[in-house]
Amino acid sequence: MxxxxxxxxxxxxxxxxxxxxxxxxxxxxxxxxxxxxxxxxxxxxxxxxxxxxxxxxxxxxxxxxxxxxxxxxxxLQREAEAFVTYIADQGAEQCGFCNPGFVVNTIALLRENPDPTDQEIRTFLAGNLCRCSGYEGQLRGIRAYLDSRKGGKA
Missing domain, CATH: 3.10.20.30 (Beta-grasp domain)
Structure with a gap:
């Protein structure tokens, strides 16, 4: 077909x-x-x-x-480059296998909700499994990116 x-x-x-x-x-x-x-x-x-x-x-x-x-x-490289370094800075990209899925889902989340709470981030990304980290690094990276957009601490 x-x-x-x-x-x-x-x-x-x-x-x-x-x-x-x-x-x-x-x-x-x-x-x-x-x-x-x-x-x-x-x-x-x-x-x-x-x-x-x-x-x-x-x-x-x-x-x-x-x-x-x-x-x-x-x-989605241009859209992703804005925040992937924040995730990497948290050591949340250890083996990198899950990163593309996390990044694509994060882009979708931020398009839908540009200022999510930590719980909203956790809920949206719940379907992404990572065997290397405890997910807190990804959350910290996304939070640091969001804070930097507001002019807060990065």
Whole structure:
């Protein structure tokens, strides 16, 4: 089947099998930030934005993206660069495997709620699993970024 979509700002047309996962399609398109983690929709490593909303690409068929807009971390670099250093400064990127999912979800959170509370951050990012950290580093990094935007302590 033929699908047409906007991927990170460019038009893409491709032929896919009906059972092709969006995750596999995106990796075939060179979007290697999209990680295969648990394959059970539980870890968040494969998170992408589909029409601006975070989805787990391991549980979405590529055919569902036909006619839609998909953004991966490759297409969100400018938006991400504003806060990823704050996360890194907290040592929250230890192995880096979960980072793309965290970053994509954080972008979605900040688009929806530009000034979230710590609890709102925790709730929004709850579906992202990290085997290296206790999640507090990510929270501290996001909080430091938000505080810096307000002119507070970074």
């Amino acid at each position: 033929e699908i047409n979509l906007n991927l990170n700002g460019r038009a893409v047309s491709a032929s896919v099998r009906p059972d092709t996962l969006l995750l596999d399609f995106l990796r075939d398109q060179g979007c290697y930030s999209v990680k295969r983690g648990c394959e059970t929709s539980n870890c968040g490593a494969c998170t992408v934005l589909l029409d601006g909303r975070p989805v787990l690409s391991c549980s979405v068929l590529a055919a569902r993206a036909d006619g839609r807009t998909v953004q991966t971390l490759e297409g």
